[in-house]
Amino acid sequence: MEADFRNKKILVAGLGLMGSAFADGLKVMAPEKVYATDLKQEVLLEAEESGLIHKGFMDPAEILPECDIVIICLYLQDALDFIRRNMNYFKKDCLITDIVGVKRALIDGIKDILRKDVDFIPGHPMAGRERTKEHFTPKSIFAGKNYLLTPSEKNRKENVELLKTMINKMGFGRIIITDPETHDEKIAFTSQLCHVIAASMVDLSDDSGITSFEGGSFQDMTRIAMINSEMWAELFIANSDKLTRILDNFIDSINFFKDNIKAGNSSVIVERFNEIGLKREAMGK
């Protein structure tokens, strides 16, 4: 039986880039109500007026006791604070999920205070956007993107299924079920490493006209250097052990090429590039 959202009240905590895309995406499922909380009253008023949400609340305690599903769209520390401060207000049996880019630090940060009668399923939608001047983000940023979930054995199977249905209906592509350790290990590589590299590349250049001298790779590789500084610094530090290990390995690999370029070892470089080319092809476009 397909999950029915029409009798559900859903809260989106935080109407930033991701939160507003969730509010927009939830409409397809026509839940009974989509509520939102935010620190800024004007954001909530605009969201109400534009029909993005049914009603906004600055104080989560006013609405949390009614909500069947809570999607926390906040940065790591803010998400921890939100859950800790509001633990007493969550509705019994409610499904809580989040969008934070590291999972171990979030799960550990609430494990001692999480009530037994709520069901927290950690999540990570692999979607985002460069900085924009628009106030609210459309759900189209989700289209075809990966969504990682790290449920535990304690989670109710029907809630995991409900969340998967919701994710699919919002337009995401693959849903990957994994554990927090694997999540943080892979994310250190596919996401955090990329951001440190992009930032380091831009860091090196003192020529704002540098893009005259390129074929597209430099711009593609450094676009993510227009970074949300606070959010990423927080995620890097929260995943410090895994990220610094990968950065060490990455430096070793760069040094391998550097040493062989310096020594003019053409055949060694060609051989390694051939292996790498095949490996990358196996990963798909």
Add this chain to the structure above:
Amino acid sequence: MEADFRNKKILVAGLGLMGSAFADGLKVMAPEKVYATDLKQEVLLEAEESGLIHKGFMDPAEILPECDIVIICLYLQDALDFIRRNMNYFKKDCLITDIVGVKRALIDGIKDILRKDVDFIPGHPMAGRERTKEHFTPKSIFAGKNYLLTPSEKNRKENVELLKTMINKMGFGRIIITDPETHDEKIAFTSQLCHVIAASMVDLSDDSGITSFEGGSFQDMTRIAMINSEMWAELFIANSDKLTRILDNFIDSINFFKDNIKAGNSSVIVERFNEIGLKREAMGK
């Protein structure tokens, strides 16, 4: 007065990815003839039959004495060999250009043998393509791309203008006039560094399913790891001094982030990211 190509005979030396795109692009100017040389007879025959060129030659000496413009579309060492071996066959006053990704090594490699009565204008079209199964490449890979030229004072002004007209008509975007040192310095950064980084990233991964765990950055940043190994190894080694210096600086920048992540210096990271974000914005999309 606009340059007229209709009385020109043009030779494309090498019908690979770039050479075939040049042959295709030259058609708009309707030169008297577009000839090509290549090591593979079947490539020349197919190019003749498909109308890509007027006639192909395996031996450059047979056709070079007739050609007003020669575009050498070969790798660095092959381009050097082509120019050295065929120096006696170039037509008096002919315009020679090339597409090699480093300029100093090419210019130095021929400066002692270049005839005074030919006009060699080094060039570098910043266009390319991932490996493909198609035999010939359409000129569309040039659309809007940058083209770098490093003419010297010895070059004839009218030939530089002729070349610029040709480049524009083939659909390129900006033409940047620079010197070989600047070219090699900038290219080490915008192009060679990107390729070493992409290769090193793929080098680190032993998981062909890694792209399940990403939001797009990893795939975008590593697509160029499907590299033409021989060509790039040759270019890296030819530009070794500049590239290894940039790789050292890049490692320093990565280490800056690594050390501050390890130490949990959030404010230092945020401050640097803010600077970098502004710098990247100034570079344009």
